[in-house]
Amino acid sequence: MYLENISLSCFKNYTENKLEFSADINCILGPNGSGKTNLLDAIHYLSLTKSAFNTIDQQNIQHNCDYFSVRGVFNQGGSRTKVQCSCKTGAKKIVKKDQKVYTRLSDHVGLFPVVLITPYDTDILREGSAVRRKFMDSIISQIDHSYLNNLLRYQRLLNQRNQLLKDFATRQRFDAELIASYDEPMLALMSTISRRRNEFVEQFAPVFQKHYKTISDDQDEVAISYQSEVISEQFKQSFLANHQRDVTLQRTGMGVHRDDLKCTIGKRSIRKFGSQGQQKSFVIAMKLAQFDLVEIHKQFKPILLLDDILDKLDDHRITRLIEMVSSHHFGQIFITDARAERTAVILKQVSSDIRKFMVSNGEATLVENSISRD
């Protein structure tokens, strides 16, 4: 699966731009602030109907414009699909597939998967457990549609239950039957969700470990494991016994909304004890494992977006990544870099259809189309 072309109108700093891509490697070059990452973000929009960096769609409209529109054609084994994503000021964004408007955006997610690797990825390790749950959930949702539905239902029940706990506090009254009306469906959903997450991590962890070994020279043993209170056999009893505390705290204190991924290096927390380099390798390995898992489930390769990683990685790790590129581990790749010469040197060893685009002030142009096959 690959993206044949893209057209941007009033998207971030792009006024009007149309580009034809290579099915292999596309390099997006240009100085800082020229709009390289914005181009990757536009591809992200076509795949996941949203920006990877700014959750507010309206803010992606170019200054002094009243709409943005991103259009592209995905090619999957010869069959072409047009995807369009547009947003007007003060209106909801519209996503179309072959001219048909989606009523539910979630129906589009997972059809044309991308994996994005950016310098911000280490946030996955540094920030709270919510980021790691999101990482896990977004992959499982792409693979398993019913999972997303269960997750949304759970979230809604949780919100209602938390509001109820606040009401109990203000009214100084506790209604055991009413809280039970939330507990029972939540307990059922929690066991489904945690079972699915556990299954996912069991599949994910070995792939991740393999990639970490490739990427880094480290001999340290890295591990990712699923952490959840729900797995415990006494969970139901402890959840129900926790009512008193829930009422005092005015929120639900136990459940899958507190799950986490335990990330360790040499049996110690990577967040606290991992060096910056180890953390970088750790998240890249996570992303590569994501790539592999999506490929296994979809039976085709996702698009890989590499944002500014040549700048942030040392030569050793870059060499390893490029080796993976040369061995055709990936499908279509988009890579941004501020230094054109460096990219040229690195990609010399790779025999693929490489196109280079130069971005300046929100306008990208094809500068080199080197088809070198041996």
Next chain:
Amino acid sequence: MQFPSRLIEHAVEEISKLPGIGKKTALRLVLHLLKNDVAVSESLANSISRLRQEIQYCEQCHNIADGPQCTICANPRRQHQLICVVEDLPDVLAIENTGQYYGGYHVLGGIISPIDGVGPDELQIESLVNRVAKPDSEIEEVILALSPTMEGDTTAFYLTKKLHPYNVKISAIARGVPIGGELEYADEITLGNSILRRRNYENEH
């Protein structure tokens, strides 16, 4: 919008508070009233104010009524051993229009949703329990006809807990594929549920 008269402005303001009516439609209605006889406007105003002053809610089932009891509760030919619990008035009309139901009703007046500030106290739940718990109650079955949403399910669950101590059968309306609809167009969740809760063909035909 600019209006030449304060009176028109005020009328437009009031009418556009109604659901589904914007400022332009409201203006059209106002101008229509002005073009017609005074009697038309007076009759409209009169019917609205009488509606508000004289309308009553059935003491028993909280359906809309002209007196203390609604026509359904007062009808001796209906099966008062059955009561159907619904969220709101339009649901009563919808079930009545099926022509398949001859029991009584109980209108909750909403559905439990703490986020929207609706708890059991805001609804006619206690009165339902009292109806069932009365020593001379003839109620044999309570049918829960609530929307198949998360809030509907929670409310149904709560009612089941509340009614459990009393000797009544509690049932819920069936959910599944619409009759006359094509199977391939049914949404996954409904169709999945229909498969899981399939019924025995021979016993029911």
